[in-house]
Amino acid sequence: MNEHLLKAALAAAADGWAVIPLRPGDKRPALHGEASCPAIGDCAGGHRKWEQRATTDPDRIRAAWSHSAFNVGVATGPSGLVVIDLDLPKTKNNSNADTPCGVTTFQALCERTDQPLPTTRTVRTASGGVHLYFTAPAGARLGNTAGKLAPLIDTRAWGGYVVGTGSITATGCYEVIDTAPVAVLPEWLLGLLQPQAPRKAGPLRLPAVSGSRAAQAALERECVVVSGAPDKQRNTTLNRCAFKVGRFVAWGDIPRHEVEEAFQAVGEARGLTAAECRTTIRSALDCSIRKARPRDAA
Template structure:
């Protein structure tokens, strides 16, 4: 088993280095598809949000790199890694991942075709990665000056979007459910530009005329970035943690609109975001949180 794991890690590193040669920043992933390196700040409720400024590994997509030396160091620190993640939204590609899921019981491919017919766009030939569950990841590129939010099911049921702050599981990665592979005939292609009509659908809805953007207090921006970087499976927990820290440090209510906006950008509804924040308010109001009660997912 140890030999098999070493072989999987060696293969994952080789695939990650190949991706880096194409300008794609990568991180090691575990068999669960999560970043293989845990946060160095876990268990410290007083630690401020950190995106790698501390100089240590374990900050998710903020560790992502195209530097072969750094990538080897990341994998050396995570010898249990069996896959790699590709950070989205970074230059030179500004990668946008269209994740056509099959777990929701909906036909996400049909939903995308319907959107394409309704809004008059076609998906150009591009890299397509096949997932072990039968889904597909379409790789597209976005403009440098446009921030595409991550979302889950907002475009259509079963269609998730990975962009800045998110990542895609790279082809060649091995997980508990199987191996991610490149669809035949697409591996040599560069990521294609996202059609303009689709790009418009991916952007946040325009604000009503006269409305002003929610601006967090300067000392709360780290919490906002922490929520914005959440991917599927982390959205509620990251929002809950950030809201707890905000209440404990007296940053609300000024920070509340910005937290909700950040959560919506990750795919949560406003109702879900408000419910999570309300739970954080109840916890921090009725009893202080002690170190041994800190959730395991806290950074």
């Protein structure tokens, strides 16, 4: 096993990809943290994080993998890679059996933007997902994203890593299913993944809505909350705020389509994709309406 994984690490390094050891049979790094840093070797001048310690040096790789059957982690940023992770829905008692997988949502994204499916190095993950490997365009420094392109589509670039080919976990192995050369990230995907320029704050403008005064006030108040949500909490905030307004829809105080239009507008203005907004709003309203207590018991 050590020999198999050592060869996998060396093969990745030969492609110019910086690697780190992952725990045997696991996806977590097998490297010390700052609290337990021995201050020797790479860290002699101060603790260095895993991304800084990723290497393509064959001698260092042989030395590391001689200690254990480490899985292979590919540090995407230092390797000049952008990897698109097409995941499977998390299922529990088959409750999400009909949820589209990442491959399906990526195909839909390509169709919606009138773009062909990219041909590039493709790896099947242990869980049955797919990793699409791309070379980062010159001058681009992208970070990781989660669901930015569409549901169940994440990306790994600077600040991230992926489990490399040949690695093995309890659910299976990572193997190449398309040996095509690693393509440069298409411009249309680069445009979707690049950080948006900071937006100038302006007055919140919502679609005209009907309904009771209480419902209108609640909708406006929750839309203001969404518009000011921190970047990493935009989707969570949208879900929470839409859920709060859902009871007014259940009581018949305001039409559902007006609530959806208002939250859709403010969600997209805050930087979420149209698909993210639609999915989150519908899910939150469905749940809220289903759980809403009668008005006199609320």
